[in-house]
Amino acid sequence: MPVPDDFPLRPLDLKRHLFVRVSLFALAVLFVGTVVALVETRYRVRGEIQRTGQTIRQLLTDEIHQTSNNYNRSLEEIHLDLNTLQPIGALIHFCIQLTDLYSHPAGDRCFDRPIALPAPLEAAMRQVIGADAMYQGNIGQYPGITVGQITVTPNFGTELITLCWNLINLLAVSLTILLMSFVIYRPVRNALAPSEAMLKTLKLMENGNLQARMPTFALIELDRIGQGFNHLAERLQQTIGTQQRLARHLLTAREEERQYLSRELHDEFGQYLTSLNAEASFAMELADEGVPALRPCAESISRTASHMMEVLQQILYRLRPVGLDEFGLTASLQQLIDQWNHRCRSTRFQLIVDDGLDCLPDNIAVTIYRIVQESLTNTVRHGQADSVRIRLEAEGDNLRLQVQDDGRGGAQPEVRSESRKSGGFGLLGMEERVLALGGTLRINALQPCGTLIDVCLPAHEPAEESA
Incomplete structure (x- = not known):
């Protein structure tokens, strides 16, 4: 879609933009992966606890049938071997608690690397998994005969380690993406150098x-x-x-x-x-x-x-210009300045000219004279200045002409339009002459007030190239 002309285009540093985009993508992968890992851990553990609790209840019930007689009514009399649950504990991280008919503890064990967590970490894992993530069921000899109760809960320490490993893997993936961005950044930087x-x-x-x-x-x-x-x-x-x-x-x-x-x-x-x-x-x-x-x-x-x-x-x-051929550029400019000083009592004109500038080519001398003449006319007519300084100096192979006043700034558009309407020399004629000689013309508004006309011209006319 084409961009409208008035649509502001923001500057774009491609290298910085690429690095920022890849970094944001890596952070997004880390953030989304962390959320997914937390949600996956919550629902996985809750589902495993329910399924594992039923399996453990059935295993313990079968063991009671095999190792006890009909007269045993307490778990203390029935010696259950919880080591038989070790293979399940190696796959699923859980803790089991046994209580008898009178709610007295009869056994407590966590499988697969039982770890004692600090209280803040355990509270955080309970928030992630849920405090209600548990399985409770009765165990007995025969249907209708209960000898105790089993409670299966997650092994929060082991689950925390598993979650940390998953987050470390996500962090490694994010760092790999950032490393890839550095690897890509170098050839891009070399290509854009x-x-x-x-x-x-x-x-x-x-x-x-x-x-x-x-x-x-x-x-x-x-x-x-x-x-x-x-x-x-x-x-x-x-x-x-x-x-x-x-x-x-x-x-x-x-x-x-x-x-x-x-x-x-x-x-x-x-x-x-x-x-x-x-x-x-x-x-x-x-x-x-x-x-x-x-x-x-x-x-x-x-x-x-x-x-x-x-x-x-x-x-x-x-x-x-009167006297330009007979007396030279400096004398002609001085005569022009004297006329303006005599004519304008409220504005003082000052001329500063380097020595040795009277032997300039005719086109350059006439152009300088005309620019000074038009600049003074515009200054008196529009600038309302108290002082005007004209300086002409040599800068290597170039000439620098500056006409500076302390009058009302920002009048250039009015002068330009008036000059074009009147058909006089004006700023348009000044530009034409300067460009024809291969020079530059700049008009700048000074602060707090005033205008500076800065002209740079070659000291010699360029040699004509043969066709």
């Missing part, structure tokens, strides 16, 4: 190491699983590599197009707007000299040209 290597490989894959592969296993089934996993991992690595190369090409083409548009807009429209503003200034001078009616039109043209220049500067800023 490669699971640690499998989990380690999966953990490496989870952390982004696409080159992790399963080792060769001795167990055929696990080795087939490992080979299938390695094949899928290779296909995944090839697919992700192809996607990353395509995404890098798209990023490069987009940045080149933006750079081209920025240069064209700056060179063409900037010159035309500057020329138009100069013409408007000349027209205002002519209006002041002799054509006053021309001045309002010249001022309107000048204001329009100035406004268009401001709009053009904003478009150029969105297309390409």
Whole structure:
């Protein structure tokens, strides 16, 4: 039956589960066997006492007929030889008590290893067998002539020994089952030992190491699983590599197009707007000299040209970070931080950058700048932070960028949804750029408040593989 998606699956340790199951089975065998042994002992002894009592009564009656005359009326005058009951006592454990007509004891003997039990043990055996487990009958010479009474009871000591041996056998069976569980546990443990290597490989894959592969296993089934996993991992690595190369090409083409548009807009429209503003200034001078009616039109043209220049500067800023090519990444980030410190009086921004990070590839530099730019915008707009710290450092062949604030945490879903609705750069654009460069992006809520944006990027763009 298929398991529903919302059905919670409990973690299962197969080795521990197997050992617990076998141990519970051994305990169940011991418990059920003990109950069965006690019930069997009770009904067996009670039945044997009744049957044995009748047989003994008949044997003693026959012996009285053979060894006494008609004038003997007391068991003291009739010397009964109880040793004749020894063969029966070797098979069935019982005790016999003889009393005369006046209820005086005339004989008392237990057959087959008579044992004196401590009072608690004898009381326990009486509870198991039953205090009413006995046989009583009259013995005499002829029908109607009674010379005494016989009472047959179980030999509780011998029955206890028999019961103990049965329980010991049950305990031995249970211990044998447990021993078998240990014998089974060892090959199962050896067979499942490669699971640690499998989990380690999966953990490496989870952390982004696409080159992790399963080792060769001795167990055929696990080795087939490992080979299938390695094949899928290779296909995944090839697919992700192809996607990353395509995404890098798209990023490069987009940045080149933006750079081209920025240069064209700056060179063409900037010159035309500057020329138009100069013409408007000349027209205002002519209006002041002799054509006053021309001045309002010249001022309107000048204001329009100035406004268009401001709009053009904003478009150029969105297309390409100002000064990134001329001054480098560190200076551009510092300029961005200074602008936010000047614009937001209630929030202080701090930038920490390691030395030697101005010679990064263009895609990596632009990505870092855009991530910092978008992170600061989201922090000011949604975080309500008092302080924001931006740290960029080198870690071997990777770059670590962290943007940490002390504002209201847990706003990531709102920012994400808003970014997608607006179609802006947003978190979706940040993820696309980071994944295209083979990096990782994590957004964590801090306690008690705040948000940490943690980005790890390679310091160099991966080399393009030949087709």
